[in-house]
Amino acid sequence: MVAIGCDHGGYELKKEIIAHLTKNGVEFKDFGTYDGNSVDYPDIAKLVCKSILSGECENGILVCGTGIGISIAANKHKGIRAAVCSDEFSAKFTRLHNDANVLCLGGRVVGPGLACELVDIFLSTGFEGGRHALRVDKITAIENEN
Numbered sequence: 419m420v421a422i423g424c425d426h427g428g429y430e431l432k433k434e435i436i437a438h439l440t441k442n443g444v445e446f447k448d449f450g451t452y453d454g455n456s457v458d459y460p461d462i463a464k465l466v467c468k469s470i471l472s473g474e475c476e477n478g479i480l481v482c483g484t485g486i487g488i489s490i491a492a493n494k495h496k497g498i499r500a501a502v503c504s505d506e507f508s509a510k511f512t513r514l515h516n517d518a519n520v521l522c523l524g525g526r527v528v529g530p531g532l533a534c535e536l537v538d539i540f541l542s543t544g545f546e547g548g549r550h551a552l553r554v555d556k557i558t559a560i561e562n563e564n
């Protein structure tokens with residue numbers, strides 16, 4: 419199950435992504451926002467991240483205007499590794515090397531075609547482990563120190 423959420427800046431793009439996931443039979447849970455009215459992206463990041471940390475959802479997709487604010491908010495959650503991506507290489511390698519569990523997109527940055535490609539790459543790529551696991555463990559250690 420994929421958790422998905424956006425603020426008003428990401429609302430139109432989230433609709434496109436939801437249509438894409440639905441067409442491909444990917445199960446998702448939509449944490450809002452459900453219209454184009456202004457909302458605060460940290461509130462949505464929190465809902466999506468909590469659903470991942472509780473085990474309800476495996477991973478997440480967050481969309482705001484740039485993808486940046488919502489990724490900063492997401493990365494404040496212990497155990498969340500959120501990556502803002504606007505190219506295929508980054509979407510692939512943030513899974514392979516960082517074991518990212520949240521993909522952040524900018525609704526005012528990437529178009530729907532590219533965004534859906536990034537989603538597909540992110541959801542279909544596994545973590546490489548090995549030396550990268552040691553580095554991800556160090557990220558966890560930093561979280562635990564702070």
Ligand code: RB5
Pocket residue numbers: 425426427428459482483484485486487488
């Ligand atoms: C909202 O206008 C905008 O600030 C937000 O969507 C996002 O881009 C923040 O990083």
